[in-house]
Amino acid sequence: MIEFGHLAAFLALAASLAQGVLGLTGARALAGRAAVVAFAVMALSFATLLVAFAQSDFSLALAANNSHTLKPMIYKLAGVWGNHEGSMALWCLVTLGFGAAGALWMRTGRDVFEARALGVQGWLAAGALSYLLFASSPYLRLDPAPLQGAGLNPVLQDVALASHPPMLYLGYVGFSFVFALAAAGLIDGRIDRVWAKEARRWALAAFIPLTIGIALGSYWAYYELGWGGWWFWDPVENASLMPWLIGAALLHSVVVTEKRGSFAAWTALLAVLAFLFSIMGAFLVRSGVLTSVHAFAVDPKRGMLLLGGLVVYGGLALGLFALRAPKLEGGKPWQMLSREGALATNNVVLVVAALTVLLGTLFPLIAEATGRTISVGEPYFRLTFVPMLAVLLAVLPVVQAWTWGKADLSGVWKWAAGGVGLVAVFLLLGVSVWDIPLGAAFGLALALWLIFGALWEVRRRAVTLARVFRLPLRVWGMTLAHVGLGVFIMGAVVETTQRYEATLALPAGGSGTVAGWNITLNDVHAIEGPNWYADKAVLTARKGSIKAEMAPTKRYYPASRMPTTETAIHKTAAGDLYIALGDRRDVDGETRWVFRVYFNPLIDFVYLGVALMALGAFFSLVPTRRRRTA
Amino acid sequence: MVIRALFLSLAVFGFALTSMGQVLDDPTEEARAQALMRELRCVACENEPISQSSAAIAEDMRARVRLMVGEGASDGEVRDWFESRYGEFVLFRPKGTGLEGFILWGAPFGLLVIGGLIAFGVVRRRKAGAEPVAPDEI
Numbered sequence: 001m002i003e004f005g006h007l008a009a010f011l012a013l014a015a016s017l018a019q020g021v022l023g024l025t026g027a028r029a030l031a032g033r034a035a036v037v038a039f040a041v042m043a044l045s046f047a048t049l050l051v052a053f054a055q056s057d058f059s060l061a062l063a064a065n066n067s068h069t070l071k072p073m074i075y076k077l078a079g080v081w082g083n084h085e086g087s088m089a090l091w092c093l094v095t096l097g098f099g100a101a102g103a104l105w106m107r108t109g110r111d112v113f114e115a116r117a118l119g120v121q122g123w124l125a126a127g128a129l130s131y132l133l134f135a136s137s138p139y140l141r142l143d144p145a146p147l148q149g150a151g152l153n154p155v156l157q158d159v160a161l162a163s164h165p166p167m168l169y170l171g172y173v174g175f176s177f178v179f180a181l182a183a184a185g186l187i188d189g190r191i192d193r194v195w196a197k198e199a200r201r202w203a204l205a206a207f208i209p210l211t212i213g214i215a216l217g218s219y220w221a222y223y224e225l226g227w228g229g230w231w232f233w234d235p236v237e238n239a240s241l242m243p244w245l246i247g248a249a250l251l252h253s254v255v256v257t258e259k260r261g262s263f264a265a266w267t268a269l270l271a272v273l274a275f276l277f278s279i280m281g282a283f284l285v286r287s288g289v290l291t292s293v294h295a296f297a298v299d300p301k302r303g304m305l306l307l308g309g310l311v312v313y314g315g316l317a318l319g320l321f322a323l324r325a326p327k328l329e330g331g332k333p334w335q336m337l338s339r340e341g342a343l344a345t346n347n348v349v350l351v352v353a354a355l356t357v358l359l360g361t362l363f364p365l366i367a368e369a370t371g372r373t374i375s376v377g378e379p380y381f382r383l384t385f386v387p388m389l390a391v392l393l394a395v396l397p398v399v400q401a402w403t404w405g406k407a408d409l410s411g412v413w414k415w416a417a418g419g420v421g422l423v424a425v426f427l428l429l430g431v432s433v434w435d436i437p438l439g440a441a442f443g444l445a446l447a448l449w450l451i452f453g454a455l456w457e458v459r460r461r462a463v464t465l466a467r468v469f470r471l472p473l474r475v476w477g478m479t480l481a482h483v484g485l486g487v488f489i490m491g492a493v494v495e496t497t498q499r500y501e502a503t504l505a506l507p508a509g510g511s512g513t514v515a516g517w518n519i520t521l522n523d524v525h526a527i528e529g530p531n532w533y534a535d536k537a538v539l540t541a542r543k544g545s546i547k548a549e550m551a552p553t554k555r556y557y558p559a560s561r562m563p564t565t566e567t568a569i570h571k572t573a574a575g576d577l578y579i580a581l582g583d584r585r586d587v588d589g590e591t592r593w594v595f596r597v598y599f600n601p602l603i604d605f606v607y608l609g610v611a612l613m614a615l616g617a618f619f620s621l622v623p624t625r626r627r628r629t630a
Numbered sequence: 631m632v633i634r635a636l637f638l639s640l641a642v643f644g645f646a647l648t649s650m651g652q653v654l655d656d657p658t659e660e661a662r663a664q665a666l667m668r669e670l671r672c673v674a675c676e677n678e679p680i681s682q683s684s685a686a687i688a689e690d691m692r693a694r695v696r697l698m699v700g701e702g703a704s705d706g707e708v709r710d711w712f713e714s715r716y717g718e719f720v721l722f723r724p725k726g727t728g729l730e731g732f733i734l735w736g737a738p739f740g741l742l743v744i745g746g747l748i749a750f751g752v753v754r755r756r757k758a759g760a761e762p763v764a765p766d767e768i
Contacts, residue, residue: 225684227682228677228679229682232678232679234677235677259765259766259767262756291677292676292677330756333758333759333761334756335760336750336753336757338760338762339765344752345749348745348749349742349745352741352742352745355737355738355741356741359734363724363734366730367730367734370729370730372728373717373719374719374721374725374730375671375719375721375722375724376722376724376734377669377671377722378679379669380722380734384735385738388742403763403764403765404762405760406761406762407762408762472767475767500664501664501681503653503689565684580684583684596684
């Protein structure tokens with residue numbers, strides 16, 4: 001069975017090579033067919049891996065090393081990509097999927113251009129497949145087959161494993177097709193409105209799953225104690241943030257190219273960089289050059305191959321860019337104080353923000369070369385990245401009504417006065433009433449400012465209430481994304497500055513108080529699951545009239561001899577009460593259990609905000625029928 | 631790494647058990663201690679602040695932070711104490727000293743200036759004849 005899968009992967013490689021050659025020679029229809037065939041055979045190949053895992057066929061080395069008969073079915077299936085080889089198979093599948101989707105749904109009316117885009121995508125897929133087949137094959141057999149598998153890393157046995165990596169890969173790899181479109185456009189020498197319209201759709205198609213994938217990973221890290229909370233500026237987290245920031249810059253710049261023909265070279269460069277940052281993320285995560293809490297399946301040799309791929313594809317694309325960029329057409333003229341100027345500012349800040357994340361992530365390596373071992377963590381990003389974006393977002397409500405070419409500045413002073421007034425009120429309230437840090441007060445003012453600004457823009461465009469619902473979906477998409485940013489900032493500011501944490505050591509029947517919650521330990525008893533056993537603590541948390549039963553557990557997985565902590569979370573309107581069970585201690589002959597107790601205020605706003613951003617991007621992707629002929 | 635961690639945990643073992651689970655009485659001091667715990671790195675973990683880690687050494691380090699804050703030490707004094715004990719590696723807030731520190735902290739602002747200059751350079755060439763046009767969609 002698995003040999004069929006292995007063979008199918010080789011067929012997919014052959015089809016991708018055909019797609020690459022046919023595409024670059026300009027044969028649109030043939031390259032498209034090759035792309036669809038390549039995806040179909042790779043899907044079959046991936047299915048054989050799924051079947052082998054589902055049947056616990058331990059003659060497959062990958063299943064023997066990463067699966068176990070007692071695992072629930074969902075983890076058996078998700079376990080296919082819970083390791084290096086399988087995740088690369090998923091990477092290949094998604095690359096080919098975007099190629100096939102492109103073959104079916106590109107509609108620029110330019111056959112040669114589309115053929116070339118498919119050709120470039122074919123070469124990207126061929127590279128990924130070669131890496132899969134020759135450097136990290138998931139299809140290898142084991143003889144004799146062991147009776148039992150080694151089991152999946154227990155911390156990965158979570159429903160999030162079924163959704164977070166596939167979403168993230170749809171995002172990372174989705175940018176491969178944007179890269180292919182940019183390369184084809186540069187070969188053509190045409191990065192114009194038609195190109196931008198097409199590239200924007202595919203950039204959104206990658207950006208939406210990337211956003212959702214990052215949020216899922218963040219939520220997973222939040223409830224998995226020991227992963228640093230919802231965001232910790234860990235190298236692996238940063239690796240996903242960099243392509244997201246470049247993607248966000250691209251989504252703003254491509255609009256200028258689509259509507260005005262300007263920023264052509266810059267947009268093409270961002271389209272190339274988004275994917276290069278994605279490959280670099282894979283390299284950072286897989287090679288183990290950086291220390292991370294999220295790093296799994298680390299292998300330096302394979303890391304070097306990924307770095308090689310990054311250098312080859314990056315070098316070719318940037319070389320092509322250097323050749324063609326000076327010859328691209330310029331678009332309509334614009335002044336600094338204009339819609340173009342505002343979007344250029346957005347792009348400068350987002351790209352510098354991405355480079356700051358890159359610098360902070362790689363700097364420990366650079367410093368090590370000079371003999372200094374340093375750590376770059378949250379405080380660095382709080383003092384560089386955060387103020388940069390805060391300034392950018394502060395001007396957003398002011399500039400979003402600006403016209404193309406040249407802005408009408410008559411209303412600017414009113415906006416500036418309103419913004420400064422709002423900040424002043426919040427700073428005063430923050431110091432005198434709420435007793436919060438000045439940065440937090442500024443952050444809250446910024447969040448409200450953004451939400452107000454986004455809604456005001458809808459009002460301005462619609463003029464009357466009746467016309468609000470006849471605005472183009474893209475306007476709604478933009479509004480939702482900007483409101484989402486505001487909601488996100490509100491949650492992030494409150495959570496990071498107001499969260500509370502404490503440790504309790506309780507005997508059975510004992511109680512303690514944390515952040516106004518009275519917490520009583522009723523009992524700790526042993527329970528058993530399909531492939532684990534555990535200590536389960538039963539607690540009652542009370543605050544005023546609220547009463548919640550909470551049961552944090554500590555699991556032990558015999559197959560991999562590892563414990564995991566399953567936290568208990570009680571959601572309230574104000575935030576999450578979050579309890580983790582720690583060690584057992586014997587103090588003065590009395591048995592006590594250690595609990596880590598956290599109160600995380602407004603944490604849901606973080607995820608609600610990101611969800612609104614993803615929904616906004618989705619609204620922007622939905623094709624709109626023109627109501628009036630242009 | 632493991633041996634180093636074991637050694638370090640032995641070094642601070644003295645006050646580990648007695649102070650476990652204690653929270654500072656003054657909420658302002660406790661908040662300051664918690665903020666410090668979020669920017670000190672657990673020396674035995676992969677990449678975690680001591681506020682998050684359940685390692686024994688992290689517990690000892692947390693107790694040490696509370697002890698020092700409770701005795702009135704400033705944030706800088708707490709950071710210095712940990713740095714002298716465990717090295718610069720323990721600080722998630724990298725220091726701005728030396729060439730490395732200058733590059734790390736200066737580069738973001740340098741890049742913003744360069745980006746701004748490039749944008750103005752483009753505008754100088756492209757601004758002649760700009761006319762205002764209202765956006766139709768976005």
